[in-house]
Amino acid sequence: MTVINAKGLSKRYGDVLALDRVDLTVEAGETFGFLGPNGAGKSTFIDILLGFVTPSDGTMSVFGHDCRDEGVAVRERVGVLPEGYAPFDGLSGRQHVEYAIRSKDVNENPADVLSRVGLRDDAARPATDYSKGMRQRLALAMALVGNPDLLVLDEPTTGLDPNGAAEMRTILREETERGATIFFSSHVLEQVEAVCDRVGILQNGRLIATDTIAGLRDAIGGGTKLVITPDRVDHETLDAVGRVDGVETAVERDGAIEATCTNDAKMDALVELHDAGVEVVNFRTEEASLEDMFVEFTGGERA
Amino acid sequence: MTWRVIARRDWRLLLDARLPKVALVGLIGVVSMAAYVYPVVGTAPITTSRFGAFVGGWLGGVLPPIGVLFGYGAIAREHESGALRLALSMPHGRPTLVLGRFVGRAGALGSAIVVGMGIAGVLVVYPFGTLQPLRFLALVLLSVAHGALWVGIGVAASALVATNRRALVLGVVALFVLVIVWDAVTAGVEAGLVAAGTTDGPLRTAVRIGSQLDPGSAFETLVTALAASDRGAGAWYDGPTLALPVFVGWLLGPLSVAMLRFEWRDLA
Numbered sequence: 001m002t003v004i005n006a007k008g009l010s011k012r013y014g015d016v017l018a019l020d021r022v023d024l025t026v027e028a029g030e031t032f033g034f035l036g037p038n039g040a041g042k043s044t045f046i047d048i049l050l051g052f053v054t055p056s057d058g059t060m061s062v063f064g065h066d067c068r069d070e071g072v073a074v075r076e077r078v079g080v081l082p083e084g085y086a087p088f089d090g091l092s093g094r095q096h097v098e099y100a101i102r103s104k105d106v107n108e109n110p111a112d113v114l115s116r117v118g119l120r121d122d123a124a125r126p127a128t129d130y131s132k133g134m135r136q137r138l139a140l141a142m143a144l145v146g147n148p149d150l151l152v153l154d155e156p157t158t159g160l161d162p163n164g165a166a167e168m169r170t171i172l173r174e175e176t177e178r179g180a181t182i183f184f185s186s187h188v189l190e191q192v193e194a195v196c197d198r199v200g201i202l203q204n205g206r207l208i209a210t211d212t213i214a215g216l217r218d219a220i221g222g223g224t225k226l227v228i229t230p231d232r233v234d235h236e237t238l239d240a241v242g243r244v245d246g247v248e249t250a251v252e253r254d255g256a257i258e259a260t261c262t263n264d265a266k267m268d269a270l271v272e273l274h275d276a277g278v279e280v281v282n283f284r285t286e287e288a289s290l291e292d293m294f295v296e297f298t299g300g301e302r303a
Numbered sequence: 304m305t306w307r308v309i310a311r312r313d314w315r316l317l318l319d320a321r322l323p324k325v326a327l328v329g330l331i332g333v334v335s336m337a338a339y340v341y342p343v344v345g346t347a348p349i350t351t352s353r354f355g356a357f358v359g360g361w362l363g364g365v366l367p368p369i370g371v372l373f374g375y376g377a378i379a380r381e382h383e384s385g386a387l388r389l390a391l392s393m394p395h396g397r398p399t400l401v402l403g404r405f406v407g408r409a410g411a412l413g414s415a416i417v418v419g420m421g422i423a424g425v426l427v428v429y430p431f432g433t434l435q436p437l438r439f440l441a442l443v444l445l446s447v448a449h450g451a452l453w454v455g456i457g458v459a460a461s462a463l464v465a466t467n468r469r470a471l472v473l474g475v476v477a478l479f480v481l482v483i484v485w486d487a488v489t490a491g492v493e494a495g496l497v498a499a500g501t502t503d504g505p506l507r508t509a510v511r512i513g514s515q516l517d518p519g520s521a522f523e524t525l526v527t528a529l530a531a532s533d534r535g536a537g538a539w540y541d542g543p544t545l546a547l548p549v550f551v552g553w554l555l556g557p558l559s560v561a562m563l564r565f566e567w568r569d570l571a
Contacts, residue, residue: 013571044571050392052570072396080392086385090316102308103393139389 001028003181008058018044020205033196034185041205042185079143083154087127094123100142117141132159150181228257229282240276309403327415334419338426349432351439359526367453371474374457377404379470398562405458409451449522452554459561489514512540521550
């Protein structure tokens with residue numbers, strides 16, 4: 001069953017094309033990671049999904065409901081952690097969750113929901129006094145109310161410490177096991193890699209890749225990363241490695257050359273360096289991380 | 304009926320804040336004071352209906368600023384802070400959100416009006432006044448509606464712009480134009496016509512009608528009509544025939560326009 005279905009989705013702000021004919025489907029039960037550099041259009045996509053913004057062209061539906069014309073029907077089944085939100089003035093954490101419970105017309109205990117996100121002891125404090133990480137937990141608590149069929153999380157780990165991020169991942173796994181679909185936008189690639197079944201990479205408003213992480217790895221020729229420690233690294237050394245057939249990228253990091261390449265190209269790269277008069281002190285191979293693949297797909301832009 | 308959830312939250316927030324509480328207590332004080340003074344300075348017979356005509360001017364001066372004060376932050380404040388994104392992530396439609404905010408705020412103001420008028424009714428009737436229950440009830444409802452009308456204008460200003468400051472400016476401009484400028488301009492034009500010797504005819508009628516089209520004039524005309532024991536022989540546009548639709552139009556019009564505009568606005 002298709003949960004999110006975007007067809008030819010475009011959004012233009014004046015001269016700026018924030019989204020350019022994006023086609024994307026997310027199936028039920030998936031945990032989908034949405035990646036992209038700053039300004040790629042991730043938030044615009046989510047704003048359209050939540051009905052905050054009207055697309056200039058194309059359509060987006062969630063559970064078969066048009067996001068703009070049937071926004072209430074969409075949000076009845078969706079829990080949202082929006083980016084750039086602020087808590088309500090004058091309400092405590094507990095009152096926020098109570099508001100979500102009444103708004104969704106469900107029967108839940110606010111204390112249980114707050115315990116789940118680690119905010120039970122701070123429930124009585126005004127939410128405007130919360131730290132950034134606590135606000136993220138509170139918004140997650142509100143999103144979890146009513147056991148939504150789809151969780152839309154826009155940069156959910158912003159402001160969370162490592163423990164908080166780990167707790168968030170645990171909650172997301174629990175939600176996936178419950179059967180919820182998760183749409184997860186983040187620029188923290190480790191988070192995405194840890195929880196997502198499939199990812200989409202957005203750049204300059206265009207969806208340039210959509211696949212499983214293994215699929216993306218295959219798409220860049222097996223996705224092996226060769227880390228070479230030579231006696232020196234300069235432009236010529238990098239060029240020598242970059243010229244080898246099967247090498248997609250060659251960058252210098254901490255005195256080593258990191259080359260994303262096919263399995264067959266690894267030995268060729270070492271031979272090329274030797275022929276160029278460079279002594280190889282050490283080398284090892286790694287599986288390409290999501291970050292490596294992201295750099296590969298986006299041509300060097302960082303998430 | 305999620306507007307009730309929104310209205311209840313807004314009601315509570317409004318009554319927790321100091322300035323609105325002071326405004327509401329002040330409003331009750333003004334209405335009570337008018338009722339205390341009325342039997343002393345008013346002419347016989349002292350009745351709750353005639354009290355309406357007496358207090359109408361007081362309410363016409365007090366309710367517009369309080370209404371705009373209550374309304375202007377309804378949407379724009381949260382739009383500016385980002386809390387609107389949280390509010391709209393719940394399964395509420397945008398018109399429902401505006402309606403809930405309006406009902407919560409107008410309800411708080413209306414409750415204060417009811418309390419003030421209740422105290423006023425006792426002060427007018429005791430010891431020598433007369434209670435005319437149906438007309439007094441109509442006066443109370445009309446006053447509540449007048450308060451709601453100005454809250455609606457404030458909420459409309461709030462839903463039409465993106466920042467709290469702009470909403471305040473828009474609300475104050477609306478207040479200034481409708482309460483001060485409108486009367487001054489129509490009075491000036493009418494005086495000009497008289498000075499030019501135009502004492503009758505369609506132009507003069509148009510100006511007279513124009514002078515009745517602001518919310519304050521409509522309210523005072525309706526309050527006066529409630530107090531009158533017989534219908535005068537004035538022109539149709541000086542009575543409830545014009546004032547009632549004008550009043551209802553101001554009560555529903557700005558809010559409806561703002562709800563429509565807000566529903567289709569990008570909130571990025």
